[in-house]
Amino acid sequence: MADRTELYDRDESFAVNGRPDRPGRGAHHGSGHGSHLAPFRVPFIDGDKTLAQVTDEVCAPLERKSTLAWKATFAVAFTAMAIGVACVAYQIATGIGTWGLNRTVGWAFDITNFVFWIGIGHAGTLISAILFLFRQRWRTSINRAAEAMTIFAVICAGLFPIIHMGRPWLAYWMLPYPNSRGSLWVNFRSPLLWDVFAISTYFLISLVFWYLGLVPDLATARDRAKSPLRRRLYAIFSLGWNGSTRTWTRYETVYLLLAGLATPLVLSVHTIVSFDFATSVIPGWHTTIFPPYFVAGAVFSGFAMVLTLMIIARKTLRFEEYITVRHIEAMCKIIIVTGGCVALAYGTEFFTAWYSANGYERFVFLNRAMGPFKWAYWTMVGCNVLVPQLLWSKKVRTNVALVFVLSLLINVGMWFERFVIIVTSLSRDYLPSSWSGYSPTLIEIGTLLGSFGLFFTLFLLFCRALPVIAIGEVKGVLGYARGARKGAGQ
Amino acid sequence: MTPRPWGLLARFDRPAELVGAAERAREAGYRRLDAYSPFPIEGLSDALGLRPTRLPLLVFAGGAVGGLAGFGLQVWAMAVDYPLVVDGKPFVSWPSFVPVTFELTVLCAALTTVLGLFALSGLPRPHHPVFGADGFERASRDGFFLAIEAADPLFDANETRDLLTTLGAREVADVAE
Numbered sequence: 001m002a003d004r005t006e007l008y009d010r011d012e013s014f015a016v017n018g019r020p021d022r023p024g025r026g027a028h029h030g031s032g033h034g035s036h037l038a039p040f041r042v043p044f045i046d047g048d049k050t051l052a053q054v055t056d057e058v059c060a061p062l063e064r065k066s067t068l069a070w071k072a073t074f075a076v077a078f079t080a081m082a083i084g085v086a087c088v089a090y091q092i093a094t095g096i097g098t099w100g101l102n103r104t105v106g107w108a109f110d111i112t113n114f115v116f117w118i119g120i121g122h123a124g125t126l127i128s129a130i131l132f133l134f135r136q137r138w139r140t141s142i143n144r145a146a147e148a149m150t151i152f153a154v155i156c157a158g159l160f161p162i163i164h165m166g167r168p169w170l171a172y173w174m175l176p177y178p179n180s181r182g183s184l185w186v187n188f189r190s191p192l193l194w195d196v197f198a199i200s201t202y203f204l205i206s207l208v209f210w211y212l213g214l215v216p217d218l219a220t221a222r223d224r225a226k227s228p229l230r231r232r233l234y235a236i237f238s239l240g241w242n243g244s245t246r247t248w249t250r251y252e253t254v255y256l257l258l259a260g261l262a263t264p265l266v267l268s269v270h271t272i273v274s275f276d277f278a279t280s281v282i283p284g285w286h287t288t289i290f291p292p293y294f295v296a297g298a299v300f301s302g303f304a305m306v307l308t309l310m311i312i313a314r315k316t317l318r319f320e321e322y323i324t325v326r327h328i329e330a331m332c333k334i335i336i337v338t339g340g341c342v343a344l345a346y347g348t349e350f351f352t353a354w355y356s357a358n359g360y361e362r363f364v365f366l367n368r369a370m371g372p373f374k375w376a377y378w379t380m381v382g383c384n385v386l387v388p389q390l391l392w393s394k395k396v397r398t399n400v401a402l403v404f405v406l407s408l409l410i411n412v413g414m415w416f417e418r419f420v421i422i423v424t425s426l427s428r429d430y431l432p433s434s435w436s437g438y439s440p441t442l443i444e445i446g447t448l449l450g451s452f453g454l455f456f457t458l459f460l461l462f463c464r465a466l467p468v469i470a471i472g473e474v475k476g477v478l479g480y481a482r483g484a485r486k487g488a489g490q
Numbered sequence: 491m492t493p494r495p496w497g498l499l500a501r502f503d504r505p506a507e508l509v510g511a512a513e514r515a516r517e518a519g520y521r522r523l524d525a526y527s528p529f530p531i532e533g534l535s536d537a538l539g540l541r542p543t544r545l546p547l548l549v550f551a552g553g554a555v556g557g558l559a560g561f562g563l564q565v566w567a568m569a570v571d572y573p574l575v576v577d578g579k580p581f582v583s584w585p586s587f588v589p590v591t592f593e594l595t596v597l598c599a600a601l602t603t604v605l606g607l608f609a610l611s612g613l614p615r616p617h618h619p620v621f622g623a624d625g626f627e628r629a630s631r632d633g634f635f636l637a638i639e640a641a642d643p644l645f646d647a648n649e650t651r652d653l654l655t656t657l658g659a660r661e662v663a664d665v666a667e
Contacts, residue, residue, distance in 0.1 A: 051528065051632035176567060185567035189576050194589040201593040205600045212604060216630070220528070223627035239614035242621065243629045247611045248530040250543045254607045257549050258600055265596045272589050476529040 044138050044477045046321040051475055058469045059224055061317045066464060069316055077456035084450005087443045088163055096166045098443045104436035105426045109444040110160045111276075112418040113451055116301070117157035118199065118273055119294075119414065121206070122266055123302025124150025128209060129262035132255070138330055140473040141322045144217075145313060146306050147210040148466075152458040153305075154203045156451040161195070163447070191275040198272040205265055209258050212251075215241050216472040270298045277421065284364040284425035289348055296341035300384070301414035303335050307407035309459065311400055313468060322469050325398050332397045335410065339388030342417075346385065360430060368424045372437065376416050377424070383413020494667040496619035497522075497639040498650055499626065500659035505531045508634040511657040512537035515638060518653060522639035526620065526629040548606045549599050556598020561591045623663040637665065 049057075066074075091098045101108055124146040131139040162168045174196045176186050186193050219241035222234035241247070274294035277285035307328065314323040353365040368377045387409045390396045397403065423438050462468070502508045505527065512525055516539055523538050525531075561584075568574070569581035579586065608614070620626055620637060629635050636659070638650050654662045 055528075055631045176563065182572055183567075185572055187576055188564045188568055188590055189579060189583060189586040191589075194593075197590045197593040201597045204597065208600060208604050212607075216528075220630040223630045235616070239608075240616050240618060241613070241630075242618050242626075243526040243528060244611075245525040245527065245531075245534050245538055246540060247613070248527070249535040249540055250545060250607050250611055252530050253543050253545050254603050257546065257603045261553075261596050261600045261603070265593075268589070268592060268596075275589070472529045 045141060045474060046324050049321070049478070051478070054474055054478070055220060055224070055471060057319075058322070058467050058471050058474070059221060061463060061468065062221060062465065063224070063226075067316070070460065070464070073316075074457065074460045077453050077460060080449050080453025081457050082450075082453070083446050084448075084453055087446035087450060091163065091443055091447070092166075092168065096164065098441060100439050100441045100444060102436050102438070104429055104434050105423060105438040107426060108419075108423050108438050109440050109448060110164045112415065112422055113448055114157050114160035115273055115294075115418040115422075116415045117153045117160070117451065117455075119270065119298035119301045119418075120305045121150040121153035121157065121202070121302065122270060122295070122298035123306045124148070124153075125202075125206060125209075125262050125266040126299055126302065127306070128213070129259040129266065132259045133263060136330075137477045138327055140470055140477050141319075141324075141327055142306065142310055142331075142469075143473070144210075144213060144466075144470040145309060145462075145468050147206065147213065148459065148462045149302075149306060149309055150206045151203070151210060152455050152462075153302075154199065154206060155458070156455050158199055158203065159451065159454075191272065191279050194272045195276060198269045202265060202269045205258070205262055209262060212254065212258070213470055213473075214466060215239060216243065216251075217467040217470060219243070220471055221467060267295055270294045282425050283358070283360040283428075283430075284349075284353075284368070284421065287349065287352060289345060289352070293342070293345035293349075296338050296345065297414060297417060300335060300338035300342050300388075301411060303331050303338065304407040304410035304414070307331050307335075307403060308411065311404045311407070313463065317463065317468060319469065322474065325400065328400060328403055329394075329397045332391045332403060335388055336391050339384060339410075343385040346381065364425055364428060367428050368420060371424065371428070373420060373424045373427075376420050380413050380416040380420050383409045384417060387413065495640045495647065496665045496667045497637055497641075497645070498647075498654060498662055499620060499623045499665050500636045500638075500654040500657070500662045501625060501628065502634040502636065502658060503660055505534075505634055507658050508636055509533050509537050511636050511654070511659070514657055515636065515653065519644050520638050520642050520650075522642035522645075524637050524639075526626075526633075526635040526637065528630050528632060531634075543610065545603065545606050545610065549603045552602025552606075553595045553599030557591055557595035559598075560594030561587055564590060619665050619667060623665045625661060625663060 045054075047053075099109065124143075127139050127146040128143045128150075131143075162171050165171060174186060174193065176188075186196075215238055218234050218238035222231055222238050225231035225234055271291040271294065274290035278287060278290040280286060310323050310331075311328070314320050350365050353361040356362075368374070387406055390406060391403075396406075427436055427438055429435060500511070502511060508525055508527065509531060512523060512534060515523055516537065521539075525534055525538060527534070564587040565582055565584075568583075568587075573581050575581075620629075620635075625633065626635070636654070636657075638645060638654070640647075644650075651662050
């Protein structure tokens with residue numbers, strides 16, 4: 001495992017550089033160090049913690065009674081989810097005529113929500129897999145929660161195409177199984193079927209990756225549990241993990257392999273989602289820029305959601321020393337980069353439309369910026385292109401409350417991006433006689449609200465039942481792993 | 491009647507001490523060793539003389555099977571079992587089979603990885619003798635443990651305990667079968 005060795009070598013320079021620059025002084029401080037060093041030459045977490053302290057503090061939210069703030073938030077999230085359930089039940093009972101769709105605009109809110117939620121998930125995999133391969137060890141404080149976010153986001157996303165079927169009890173028709181219709185197989189040449197495979201693979205792999213990361217921490221929770229029921233549950237799910245070196249060695253190999261597999265997977269998922277549009281002949285959709293454009297947008301929106309969740313979690317669970325301002329800054333920087341990719345893609349689309357000299361293509365893009373949905377278009381540009389530029393300033397990046405507001409705006413902007421792509425292109429067909437408008441019904445808005453309710457309900461339950469921070473991984477980056485610090489124990 | 495001993499379990503305060511102790515125990519000729527720690531420690535598996543895992547080969551095989559089976563399924567379904575012209579494409583329109591083939595390759599490789607880990611490590615394993623040892627709950631907190639099994643030919647309840655103490659163990663506990 002030459003790989004791990006190098007990982008620790010890098011860690012060594014972190015240790016040699018030694019004493020912390022305290023928060024606020026910043027990652028780029030200390031130009032005297034070699035340029036090969038990881039961005040964090042400062043400790044990954046604050047407070048000079050011992051191993052026992054990390055265990056106690058991360059497990060504390062599982063062991064204390066739920067706070068009033070948690071109960072209040074949970075009540076709101078659960079109510080939102082209940083509204084969503086009611087809307088979906090009404091829609092299934094009545095038919096998808098309860099939505100504002102028409103012959104021209106056959107996809108709108110539901111597919112927007114689907115693409116939005118899938119995109120949110122991508123940041124979790126980026127943190128758990130891609131940042132792992134790039135040896136960004138600061139990820140240890142946030143990867144558990146980000147992976148959980150991925151799973152919950154994919155659950156929300158997956159619901160929308162199923163609801164859109166109108167007859168969700170026949171969802172299994174999407175799977176290739178021998179049937180009594182001849183066997184008439186699913187159409188393997190359709191991007192919508194590729195979606196089925198991509199999303200279900202993505203969900204399974206994210207779940208497995210997350211669960212595997214949880215096993216050692218579930219063992220920690222098991223060893224601390226006071227009540228027999230909790231102990232038993234944690235014991236079952238920790239699979240009898242005892243921290244044996246034989247298992248740890250294999251576990252590290254497995255983690256590396258899964259990261260290597262999840263990296264191309266996550267890129268493929270949004271690529272395939274973009275194929276849903278790019279392989280069609282609708283102006284504004286039929287373009288080769290879509291796969292990279294969608295992947296960048298997904299990571300962009302996902303990091304905004306990670307920031308939203310982490311800023312709430314660090315405050316309410318008192319994890320300010322684990323999820324530090326430096327973590328928030330690092331995520332802001334990723335947002336600047338991916339936001340730049342997204343802005344470039346917006347510009348490129350306009351250039352391509354003009355340069356193609358195709359009348360329909362040109363019309364669609366002018367219509368986006370100046371037609372009936374221009375309010376949505378300029379909301380999107382404002383939130384996705386202008387807002388991230390504020391993050392160039394260190395003052396903004398270190399102002400947690402402001403970053404929180406900006407992350408919400410980016411979430412809004414990215415939702416509108418998908419809405420703009422889908423609805424503006426469809427509503428202006430090739431034939432002016434089939435042009436149409438679109439506005440969502442209350443049922444559709446209630447369903448969107450419900451998906452946020454589901455997402456936050458799941459996340460809040462996760463915060464109460466499982467260690468939100470990867471205890472074992474954080475311990476591994478404290479510097480004890482090489483025995484660099486004295487007296488790990490007490 | 492006292493239960494049959496499984497071995498001895500020594501606790502160390504620091505990872506470096508554990509690695510050193512594991513090396514010295516191996517030099518002393520012990521072979522049935524294992525160590526337990528709250529997080530992976532560099533150099534420990536070398537100190538215990540563990541061989542690198544064969545898992546990557548297994549994963550390659552899993553991925554290859556998934557990819558070939560996925561591609562095979564599509565060709566068979568689209569071109570052999572129920573040939574149907576879609577989009578005016580040939581029956582074996584392989585470029586449009588690439589996404590599903592890719593997804594199934596990754597899926598099978600990743601599931602092989604995890605199931606392989608469980609199989610090779612013998613998980614789930616509800617009980618293990620070390621769980622019975624006093625103070626072992628620290629292995630998931632801040633304790634670094636070295637175990638020498640009674641099944642080792644060199645094992646002797648007193649001598650082995652002395653060795654572990656000289657290696658710097660804070661506590662040495664008996665582990666019952």
